[in-house]
Amino acid sequence: MDTHESEAPMATASEIREIVGALDDEVVALILDAAPTAAEVLEAYTWLRSDQRLSHRAEYELQGKTARVIEILESEEPDVDGAD
Template sequence: MRNIKTDSRYASASEIREIIGPFEGEVIARILEIEPTLEDVQRAYRWLRSDEHLLRNLESNLGGKAEEVFEILDDEFPDFDSSGHPG
């Protein structure tokens, strides 16, 4: 059986920008304050772009820091277009 090792270090500003795109510096700073891992940011951004989230208006079940990152992103850009970019 393989052990899957996750990266538990905090995501850097440049890594966050690579995932979420060209958000304003203030948004990046708010995310950095949470001290999320790279996985937290990836999960939050995937949920933000999720069809289920958009079409069914479902609540996320992310929990923890991923939930906090999602809330910041959703507050800033609640309406994404079909390409997954802020509309």
């Protein structure tokens, strides 16, 4: 189990929206249910928008809560990287 992040507080709905942008309440609730820190949400969102995702670099495999946030964002915003 990953306990090194346990001392950091869980991200709030406003922090999630600040990092990712406008999201439906349902999406924010799904992310909150995963109980990530703001750093994990930022890592997930940054990775989704990066070239590493496009090249599927095996050596950079996200896990745990960060991976769950990615799953949620990908399912809700399949074209996140094209939203510029």
